[in-house]
Amino acid sequence: xxxxxxxxxxxxxxxxxxxxxxxxxxxxxxxxxxxxxxxxxxxxxxxxxxxxxxxxxxxxxxxxxxxxxx
Numbered sequence: 001x002x003x004x005x006x007x008x009x010x011x012x013x014x015x016x017x018x019x020x021x022x023x024x025x026x027x028x029x030x031x032x033x034x035x036x037x038x039x040x041x042x043x044x045x046x047x048x049x050x051x052x053x054x055x056x057x058x059x060x061x062x063x064x065x066x067x068x069x070x
Contacts, residue, residue: 005031035062 003011005027012023036058 005034032062032066035066 008030009023009027012026013020016023036055039058039061040055
């Protein structure tokens with residue numbers, strides 16, 4: 001089963017309490033990838049344009065919606 005960002009962050013902080021910044025950055029990257037994958041999956045089921053969707057489309061959506069790598 002895939003681990004959520006919150007679960008990852010919690011588990012990592014329990015195991016390594018002094019490693020907050022690294023765990024936070026990793027959780028943010030996991031969240032970004034999940035949003036990109038969900039955007040692509042939602043677009044594919046909604047428009048029937050599977051051949052036209054690329055990871056870059058999901059990354060563009062993420063950057064426009066969430067302001068890039070904040």
